[in-house]
Each structure stands twice: as structure tokens, then as C-alpha cells.
Amino acid sequence: MSPRELLLNSFQAALDAADPLKIVPAHLPSPPKGKTLVVGAGKAAAAMAQAVEAHWPVEANLEGIVITRYGHGLPTRKIEVIEAGHPLPDQHGELATQAILASVQALNANDLLLGLFSGGGSSLLSLPITGVSMGELKDITRQLLLCGASIQEINTVRKHLCAVLGGRLAAACRAPIHCLIISDVTGDEPTHIASGPCAPDPTTYADALAVIKQYAVHVSPHVMNILQDKSQHGEAETPKPGDPIFRNVKNCVIATGHQSLAAAECFFRTHNITPLMLGDTVTGEAREVAKVYAAVAKEICHYDNPFKPPVALISGGETTVTVKGHGRGGRNTEFLLSLAIALDRLKQVYALACDTDGIDGTEQNAGAILTPDSLIRAYQLGLNPNALLNNNDAYNFFEQLNDLLITGPTRINVNDYRVILIL
Known part of the structure; x- marks a missing residue:
């Protein structure tokens, strides 16, 4: 085998070890009494959705929405796949996230929220908090991507500018939550993968402000005032470790680097x-x-x-x-x-x-x-x-x-x- 073939085949072996179609089935939970709502976001979201459909009991009630990057979609029957902007968020992601949030808020205790999250989910779940526009979110994201900030630092800011990241999706749900997660970050902590929609967030608005200042990210006075006000008063802070909303939440990292x-x-x-x-x-x-x-x-x-x-x-x-x-x-x-x-x-x-x-x-x-x-x-x-x-x-x-x-x-x-x- 030539050196080039050795390199390419080793890369393929690495990819095979993280193939959603191969690894998702073994980690699926049992269906609930009610319906199962599948929601997800990330570059692997469509493949994960396909794997769920292929192995979910035919008689069970299954529906959902997942968001993936443009060009990463796959055909599905019951789970809608929506393509949106990455690495910069866009309106398609915003509208899809609004639909996900509304569906999650409609669940009850007999239902199940099945989350499918992978790298890229942070920009795809792009529903800005009240007072922040999509244009402002996109501009801040662009600057963070160019300044040399780590993915953890970037996500600290995004968690505090987006309405479903940093555990906020879990906070909106009354049903048990089971998340399958493919890690794209060092350390494999669910809070950092797709900015942890259903994971406790140990960071704060003050931390987000510190990142913005450290990398000299230009933020409009309007957005800066929002962040500073929330930092000073603890208003609408992301849910933290130990919060009771996570008692019925299970985050399972099923593939890692x-x-x-x-x-x-x-x-x-x-x-x-x-x-x-x-x-x-x-x-x-x-x-x-x-x-x-x-x-x-x-x-x-x-x-x-x-x-x-x-x-x-x-x-x-x-x-x-x-x-x-x-x-x-x-x-x-x-x-x-x-x-x-x-x-x-x-x-x-x-x-x-x-x-x-x-x-x-x-x-x-x-x-x-x-x-x-x-x-x-x-x-x-x-x-x-x-x-x-x-x-x-x-x-x-x-x-x-x-x-x-x-x-x-x-x-x-x-x-x-x-x-x-x-x-």
C-alpha cells in the first residue's frame, strides 16, 4: 500500500468509527407512552435522523425537525430536515429554531424529546434573544471566528445571545429528554457541543462580556447594553449545573474524536x-x-x-x-x-x-x-x-x-x- 493510500485509508477508518448510521441505533431509548419528538442540529443531524427512523418501532408515534448545514441534508420520512447557514447563522436557521422551540413547548410528561446534536449546531440553532437581531448575531459570530478565539469561548458568547442554547431548550420542555451527541470539541463536554441546548451552562453573561473584550469584538452599543444589563442583574441567565430542570435530562455522548x-x-x-x-x-x-x-x-x-x-x-x-x-x-x-x-x-x-x-x-x-x-x-x-x-x-x-x-x-x-x- 502506498503512503498516500495509507493516509487516506486511515482517515476512512476514523470516519467509520463516527458514522451515525452505525453508532446511533445502539443508543436509542425506548419509546414513551405518548409521542417522540426528535429535534436536532449539526452537520451530522440528517444522518442521525435517518438512523433513528431506520431503527425506531414502526408502530411508535415519531415526528420532528432537525437542522443541518446547506448541502448536508438527507431524505427522511417523518423527521423534517431543514438546511441553514453555517458557520454564519441565517434566517433559515432562525425560522427552523422557532419551529423547534414551539414543538418542544407543546410536549407533556407522557412524551419524549429525543435530541440529536453534533458540531455545527451552535450556528444552526440561531434564534437570537429578545433585543438582538440576526444581523447583529451574524456579525458578532463572524468576528469571533476570525479572531483566534477557541470554540469554547465562541460558544460562551453564543449561549448568551441565542434563545435555545446553554440549556435553554431543556428549560422549555416538560417531557423527559434523551440526547444523543456526537462531539466535535476537546473534552467532549455536552455543554460545549452545539452549545449544549439541553445541558447545564456553567458560564455567565459576565463571561461572555469578558470574551468580547479580550478579543476586541465590535458590538453595537445596543447589544452591549443588553449584555451588561443582564450581567449586572442576572436577568434571564442560562440554567446552571444543579438546576432541577435537568432531573429528567440525559445527555449521551456517543462518538468522540x-x-x-x-x-x-x-x-x-x-x-x-x-x-x-x-x-x-x-x-x-x-x-x-x-x-x-x-x-x-x-x-x-x-x-x-x-x-x-x-x-x-x-x-x-x-x-x-x-x-x-x-x-x-x-x-x-x-x-x-x-x-x-x-x-x-x-x-x-x-x-x-x-x-x-x-x-x-x-x-x-x-x-x-x-x-x-x-x-x-x-x-x-x-x-x-x-x-x-x-x-x-x-x-x-x-x-x-x-x-x-x-x-x-x-x-x-x-x-x-x-x-x-x-x-
Whole structure:
């Protein structure tokens, strides 16, 4: 098997470990006496809804609405799938969230709310709180995505600007709640996945204001006044851990980045390649993380330490990119371009970095592949790798090399998958 095939097949093994059609059925609850309302949001929501329909008792009363990103829908019979804006919220998401909230509020104690949540749900469940417009929510979200804030920090703000996030959906429900969750965040805490619609929120309006100030996010005086007023008076705060509204709520994380990395680890072992798991909690600037990993790869290449090649360095998590240039690209291609520069044509090293949802940043590629001759080929094409990196233009680098990896929507989202293969 060629190095490229090893990389691609390991990525597929990671995706298979998080496939909703394979993992959802084992976690379904029993039907209630009344009806089951399915609601959900995220890039995996449509696939999760399909899995529910395929395995729910035919005689049981089932209906619902889930929201997913444009292009991520799938055909369903009883559960309506609505496509909306991501990563920036839009009116389709707002209207769909209004419909979800109304349906949830109509449930009674004999019914069941079955939640299906995955990464991307925060922007899809985009119903602004009273006094905040969709335009204002969209602008604040855009700034947060560009400033280098972590997903936890971004979600802290969104929880306090949106009417169903941060446990507020659970607060609106009188029926028992059972949520199936696919994690796209480090730590796999339900409160951070899709901003925890049915999970307790330990953060406050004061925390949201602190994030806005830390990253110098421009907020209109009108919205700032709303946040400051709620922070000072504790008005309409999100429900906190220990709140009795969560007594009949069960949040089950059924797929994680670590499970997918473990599947890739098993794949490499079966091909007599030593896997070195670096974990699923990697954060920080993509280009800086790449420099650290390049140092580890060099140590293995030059000194057989800590293992003798062939070795696969496997990692997940979610790095960030502070956008200062005007190029194209996401955190995975930026990681790979920085890695290429740091490795400086080291002959033994190949790499792949992809977002498991099939979308790196806002582009149509999942990520890219790096080969030992990537820099050589780039120079032959007249490319300047350092200039491209400084312009946040890693997409152009790998596009010119024909090494972008385009999968289309995977309808899976367990964060990033990175592997550095040292032969």
C-alpha cells in the first residue's frame, strides 16, 4: 500500500468509527407512552435522523425537525430536515429554531424529546434573544471566528445571545429528554457541543462580556447594553449545573474524536506501522502546533526516538487560525503548510490533515496531503510557501500542487484528524 493510500485509508477508518448510521441505533431509548419528538442540529443531524427512523418501532408515534448545514441534508420520512447557514447563522436557521422551540413547548410528561446534536449546531440553532437581531448575531459570530478565539469561548458568547442554547431548550420542555451527541470539541463536554441546548451552562453573561473584550469584538452599543444589563442583574441567565430542570435530562455522548483516533491507531497497527497517539485535545495556533510536530518527526527520523520508523503520529482536537492575511484556507491546510516549511523537504515524511466533516474552514476541501517533495514541486511552480502562509493562503498552495483532499459532506463531525507518517 502506498503512503498516500495509507493516509487516506486511515482517515476512512476514523470516519467509520463516527458514522451515525452505525453508532446511533445502539443508543436509542425506548419509546414513551405518548409521542417522540426528535429535534436536532449539526452537520451530522440528517444522518442521525435517518438512523433513528431506520431503527425506531414502526408502530411508535415519531415526528420532528432537525437542522443541518446547506448541502448536508438527507431524505427522511417523518423527521423534517431543514438546511441553514453555517458557520454564519441565517434566517433559515432562525425560522427552523422557532419551529423547534414551539414543538418542544407543546410536549407533556407522557412524551419524549429525543435530541440529536453534533458540531455545527451552535450556528444552526440561531434564534437570537429578545433585543438582538440576526444581523447583529451574524456579525458578532463572524468576528469571533476570525479572531483566534477557541470554540469554547465562541460558544460562551453564543449561549448568551441565542434563545435555545446553554440549556435553554431543556428549560422549555416538560417531557423527559434523551440526547444523543456526537462531539466535535476537546473534552467532549455536552455543554460545549452545539452549545449544549439541553445541558447545564456553567458560564455567565459576565463571561461572555469578558470574551468580547479580550478579543476586541465590535458590538453595537445596543447589544452591549443588553449584555451588561443582564450581567449586572442576572436577568434571564442560562440554567446552571444543579438546576432541577435537568432531573429528567440525559445527555449521551456517543462518538468522540478520541474514538476515531483509536480506530486509526488500530488501522496502522494492522499494517505494521507503530502508532504514536498524541491525543484529541490539541489546541493552539495551527502553524505553531505544526512546528512542534515537525520537531517530533525530525527526532524520529534522525534518532529513532521514541520509536524507530515506520511511525504514525496521530492527533485530533481543534487548532485555531488568527486571520491576518487575505488568502484562502482552513486550519488543516494551514497546519500542513507550516509543517512543510518546518520539515524542509525531509524525505521520509508524509502527512494528512482534515476536518472530519469534510470542510476545512469555509472551503470545499476537507484538508490536504503533504508529501516529501511538496516544497520542491511548489518552488518549481514559482510558489513562495512562507509568503502564502503569512497571507493565510494555504489553500492556494495545495490547490496548485493538486493535493487538496475533497470528500464532500461526510455528515460526520468529530473534529480534526491529523496523521504524520514517517517511513
